[in-house]
Amino acid sequence: MKNGNINNTIVGNINTIIAKAPLYDCEGGGYEALGQNGNVTKYLAGNRKGKMYLGNAFSLQMVADNAIIAKVEVSPEEIPTEAVSIIGHADTAAVVGSILGRDIPCNRASVMLDDEDTLYVAQVVGGRLPEGATTIPDGMEIKFYRITVRT
Secondary structure, eight states: OOSSOEEEEEESOGGGGTTTSOEEEOTTSOEEEEOTTSOEEEEEESSOOSOEEEESOOOGGGBOSOOEEEEEEEOGGGSOTTOEEOOOOHHHHHHHHHHHTSOOOOOOOOOOBOTTOEEEEEEEESSOOOTTOSSOOTTOEEEEEEEEEEO
């Protein structure tokens, strides 16, 4: 947020502030809300209850209800080790694992993101990974995003 003052508020349940103002994802797993007076309030989620996933794509079919969906680019170091892999192709899982410096299992799972769930997306940019790839080819990159859902 560029304008206004910033106020920090710790909330245990982020739903308590959804109706107050538009929310914007921010660092630390919280949200920023821009009030009518131009002030910004940063809401820091007190106890995150949601699940964490690591995938290579995001689809609106992953969200059952009306929701606030936020997307923020993150660094590979910000991907939690406890995020459950839902990367469905072995080659993609291997390439992502080589970037993250750990084994990422291939797991062809479908998920529905619920309130407070987070999906980290390893987005291949610049084409499709060639069959058998174990590293990112020249001219391609993987960008990482944090997708958060609030219903």
